[in-house]
Amino acid sequence: MKKMVAAMTLAVALSILGAFAVQADEFTKKDLEKWNKEFMSVVKEGERLFHSALGKNKVSCDMCHPNGANTHPETYPKFQKQIGKVVALRDMINWCIQNPLEGDPLKLDDPKMIALEAYITYERKGKPLDPGKH
Amino acid sequence: MKKITRRRLLKRGAVAAAAATLPLSLVEISWGKGNAQNFTFAYISDSHLTHIKGTKFVRNFDKGLKKAVMECNFMSPKPDFVVYGGDLAQLGKKEELEHGLEIMSKLRHPVRWVIGEHDFYLDMGRFWEDKISKTTYSFDHKRVHFVVLNSILTYDSWIKRWKTPEERMANMARLDNPNGSPFMVGDRQIKWLKKDLARVSKDTPIVVMSHSPLYKIFKPWNFWTDDAEKVQAVLKPFNKVTVLHGHVHQILYNQIGNITFQAMMSTAWPWPYPLSYIKKPNQIPKITVFMNRADPFHERDATGWSILNLENGRVTNHYKLWENRDRILRYDEKLGYPVDTLYQNPANRIPPQEHY
Numbered sequence: 001m002k003k004m005v006a007a008m009t010l011a012v013a014l015s016i017l018g019a020f021a022v023q024a025d026e027f028t029k030k031d032l033e034k035w036n037k038e039f040m041s042v043v044k045e046g047e048r049l050f051h052s053a054l055g056k057n058k059v060s061c062d063m064c065h066p067n068g069a070n071t072h073p074e075t076y077p078k079f080q081k082q083i084g085k086v087v088a089l090r091d092m093i094n095w096c097i098q099n100p101l102e103g104d105p106l107k108l109d110d111p112k113m114i115a116l117e118a119y120i121t122y123e124r125k126g127k128p129l130d131p132g133k134h
Numbered sequence: 135m136k137k138i139t140r141r142r143l144l145k146r147g148a149v150a151a152a153a154a155t156l157p158l159s160l161v162e163i164s165w166g167k168g169n170a171q172n173f174t175f176a177y178i179s180d181s182h183l184t185h186i187k188g189t190k191f192v193r194n195f196d197k198g199l200k201k202a203v204m205e206c207n208f209m210s211p212k213p214d215f216v217v218y219g220g221d222l223a224q225l226g227k228k229e230e231l232e233h234g235l236e237i238m239s240k241l242r243h244p245v246r247w248v249i250g251e252h253d254f255y256l257d258m259g260r261f262w263e264d265k266i267s268k269t270t271y272s273f274d275h276k277r278v279h280f281v282v283l284n285s286i287l288t289y290d291s292w293i294k295r296w297k298t299p300e301e302r303m304a305n306m307a308r309l310d311n312p313n314g315s316p317f318m319v320g321d322r323q324i325k326w327l328k329k330d331l332a333r334v335s336k337d338t339p340i341v342v343m344s345h346s347p348l349y350k351i352f353k354p355w356n357f358w359t360d361d362a363e364k365v366q367a368v369l370k371p372f373n374k375v376t377v378l379h380g381h382v383h384q385i386l387y388n389q390i391g392n393i394t395f396q397a398m399m400s401t402a403w404p405w406p407y408p409l410s411y412i413k414k415p416n417q418i419p420k421i422t423v424f425m426n427r428a429d430p431f432h433e434r435d436a437t438g439w440s441i442l443n444l445e446n447g448r449v450t451n452h453y454k455l456w457e458n459r460d461r462i463l464r465y466d467e468k469l470g471y472p473v474d475t476l477y478q479n480p481a482n483r484i485p486p487q488e489h490y
Contacts (some may be wrong), residue, residue, distance in 0.1 A: 132306070
């Protein structure tokens with residue numbers, strides 16, 4: 001009896017695990033489309049933010065960085081000599097918001113920050129990662 | 135050998151002291167005097183003065199134009215005139231143009247004006263033509279024929295598609311706008327240009343000044359004039375032709391047939407070279423040695439203005455770069471195109487000139 005219970009428990013456990021494994025593996029084309037749509041909506045929001053006044057002086061990111069050019073997201077994290085340490089792209093985004101845009105920095109997990117990163121990296125899609133490059 | 139008197143020694147000392155305080159480029163220019171075709175003028179461009187509210191404007195951009203004006207006033211020898219290359223305003227507002235005129239009024243030299251798209255698309259150039267300058271004109275100066283064109287016109291269908299002047303201006307002001315429209319000179323001005331040049335001899339040096347480059351570099355950012363070839367064709371019969379333009383906010387130069395093209399710096403901010411945007415192909419001139427990548431921590435880096443020296447009908451461009459070593463661009467008669475006097479040789483280039 002004990003053996004039978006143990007075997008049944010094992011079978012149930014395996015079936016549960018199996019079911020999870022199947023769920024994780026078997027996403028569909030429809031899922032991919034859905035996820036891409038989610039991602040692109042954030043890119044779109046990032047593009048909007050990138051082209052709007054995020055600070056207090058009407059200056060926007062795209063004025064110096066059309067299509068996000070010259071932001072080089074693939075080179076981060078890297079040593080930023082003016083800051084004196086290795087920083088992430090989001091640190092530089094905040095630096096720009098505070099200085100040329102004369103605004104207040106975003107929280108690092110602010111959805112606006114994620115959206116800006118999504119737009120900047122999307123415009124650079126396909127460029128190989130090259131952290132530390134100058 | 136002349137005897138060195140006290141007076142002569144003092145005089146020499148004064149000359150040496152003066153030379154020591156002047157940038158080398160200015161000393162060179164003073165040697166060119168004597169030939170009627172050799173003279174100096176200055177070029178300030180793309181200040182993009184931005185109105186915030188009331189009497190507040192973006193400090194950074196004001197500072198750039200004020201610095202250029204102050205430095206122009208210190209030029210020695212004095213420039214014969216100063217050219218303003220367009221985009222004085224950011225959104226074509228009366229407040230911005232008036233603010234720009236106030237800063238420019240401090241210049242002690244006569245000004246020749248070129249209109250940019252940021253000055254134009256709010257009121258279609260009305261304020262500019264009423265209060266500042268004509269947009270299409272020519273003048274002769276010391277045996278050189280200067281032509282100013284309004285190269286930032288565009289298609290009527292695009293102009294009419296916007297609900298308000300503000301919407302039209304905002305859409306033209308966004309450089310990377312997928313709903314933008316290419317610049318053009320237009321048939322009317324080209325006809326005028328033909329007529330204007332008909333009375334000019336073919337060996338007269340011609341200097342054309344436009345806001346956009348009169349050739350095609352990168353359409354997505356309007357580094358582009360749609361009917362550039364038509365304008366180039368009109369300029370083709372002349373021996374020495376230089377086109378000076380703003381708009382691109384970077385060191386850029388090219389040679390197409392008989393025409394030398396040179397871009398001016400912005401006093402406000404630099405733009406990336408189009409090759410930095412990897413999603414679209416570009417036609418960046420191969421002879422250009424790029425300016426240094428900008429250091430955003432130095433607000434005036436990769437901005438500046440130009441001292442232009444007309445030497446035997448060619449333009450030598452002394453780029454005055456505020457946070458970098460100045461660059462000198464001179465036409466090489468043997469090669470038949472302009473070269474950077476230091477960096478054209480690849481062995482002399484430095485890592486910040488690599489753009490990616």
